[in-house]
Amino acid sequence: MDRLPYLIPLLISLLSALILPSMAEMKTLEISDDTRQIILFEKFGFSRAGTVNISLSGVSLAPPSPSDPAIDPSYLGFFLISDESLIQAAYDSQQNPDPNSYPDCVLMSPYVKNIFKFSELSPPVPDGAINRSFPVSHPDEYSLYFANCVSGSAVTMSVHTEMYNTRADGTRDFLSVGQSPVPSMYTFFAVAYSAFLGIWIYLTLFHNRLSSHKIHHLMAGLLLSKALYLVFAAEDLHYIRKTGTPHGWDVPFYLFQFLKGVLLFTVIVLIGTGWSFLKPFLQEREKKVIMVVIPLQIVANIASVVIGETGPFIKDWVTWNQVFLLIDIVCCCAVMFPIIWSIRSLRETSKTDGKAARNLMKLTLFRQFYIVVIGYLYFTRIVVYALKTITSYKYRWVSVAAEETVSLVFYLFMFYMFRPVERNQYFMIDDDEEAAAELALREEEFEL
Incomplete structure (x- = not known):
């Protein structure tokens, strides 16, 4: 597990979601000076016509200490991952003998579906914003996560998420x-x-x-x-x-x-x-x-x-x-x-x-x-x-x-x-x- 340090918080948040999974729907929330490496937003079962919409505004980053260099925004972002992919990533981290073949940031992992990284914000940080729609073509149950791979850094942002499936008549179904x-x-x-x-x-x-x-x-x-x-x-x-x-x-x-x-x-x-x-x-x-x-x-x-x-x-x-x-x-x-x-x-x-x-x-x-x-x-x-x-x-x-x-x-x-x-x-x-x-x-x- 030491070759993939991000797997530990991922697995903990996944197990927590299994206890009493929250209802999937639109959510708007404010995150202020949050230093968590992994934040689970939602777990949703998609059909072949699924969509994830994420809108961010007022994004700002604070380094671990004032003397630290500026944070690379490509090490922060949102992604989707299925339970099967998470298990496979944990298995491969134990089986692969080469520690250099795995990144130390979940956003670089081949098992995740990246929605966007903070390097794509426009305008850039501070006060960054983005509105991104991500189509889900492969039906499965995915967990929506935010990852902060800069240990000790704090994130402030306004987040609005929508996860839904599109019916045959074009209407949205916000139930998994x-x-x-x-x-x-x-x-x-x-x-x-x-x-x-x-x-x-x-x-x-x-x-x-x-x-x-x-x-x-x-x-x-x-x-x-x-x-x-x-x-x-x-x-x-x-x-x-x-x-x-x-x-x-x-x-x-x-x-x-x-x-x-x-x-x-x-x-x-x-x-x-x-x-x-x-x-x-x-x-x-x-x-x-x-x-x-x-x-x-x-x-x-x-x-x-x-x-x-x-x-x-x-x-x-x-x-x-x-x-x-x-x-x-x-x-x-x-x-x-x-x-x-x-x-x-x-x-x-x-x-x-x-x-x-x-x-x-x-x-x-x-x-x-x-x-x-x-x-x-x-x-x-x-x-x-x-x-x-x-x-x-x-x-x-x-x-x-x-x-x-x-x-x-x-x-x-x-x-x-x-x-x-x-x-x-x-x-x-x-x-x-x-x-x-x-x-x-x-x-x-x-x-x-």
Whole structure:
């Protein structure tokens, strides 16, 4: 790696982009006295009719120290590189025995597609400017980078970038190739959740009104927030596709994204404790879990807003990604504790209260819920991330489809398990079931 020093920041920025890739669209930003060697601006999947437009103005350069000579502008510029080319460059740097055959600046590498160098600015630095359009004829997923190969030098500039594909009718599509089907998918799932909500309202307010509890109304709120989140997510992506900017109904989108996350974790915690439909109160430790999860979700949504509204070019973008992932992991772990506590409490109670069958059914139900929650969290956090990284850029929508499908299945399973019913299975127990349950609990205790 010492023969290609620029590969290290390239690989780091690429891995950071894979964590939570930002939405590709028009971007305008100000860079002031920035000394980074590599800045990742965007990652975009191009068709055969792709284009990158970059406009710079007010470009000025500051050498590492006042006594240093003037900076050669040919060592600064913008370029595109695909993941495959980056991997090939890293491989060749290890295999090639001749260190002199490789340049020490990424702009000189045969693996990159140079858009322009600062030596092409007109007028030249200082106060340099340029407006350059670069056609992408080879379809692939490319990352747009700015490179500063003069170590320690600082760059100031105003940057406007546009990355898009041109449709057959000549209109511009600002969504990456792999994201084009996503707005339609979000619309489909929004309709599915709306129908789900209608059925749930009928069950809780009309058909089984006497069997409904507070938790069932909270679950209705979760369905509503999920459906509205999908509606505004579809609208936001559609707006980006048409205009290149994400500023459609941003406030409702982030509001319902926040409500969806908070309500989902809260419902899992409350169901895991048996609140409302099994007991009317929460213990102190269970209250603490909720009071930890809700503030964490607030911070996670702030991180999500920063990630969505800016991009990988800001200096703290990687940090915000790490904050988001860390909080998500903590919340996923926190919601498991109330379920474990309920399972342990039911196991202990079954030995003393003389209602073996009822406790066995509760215990079985909570174990099933525990397994389903673990499966859901594992799939949406690990498997979906794996799909994003291993699938071709053309099929990046597959990870979205998989995540939303599994989420819908999880919601259906959870809501069915804890639906309001007139003849509650916990209380309709006969003598034969009681005797069989006592035997099953003794066998389980013996195994343990």
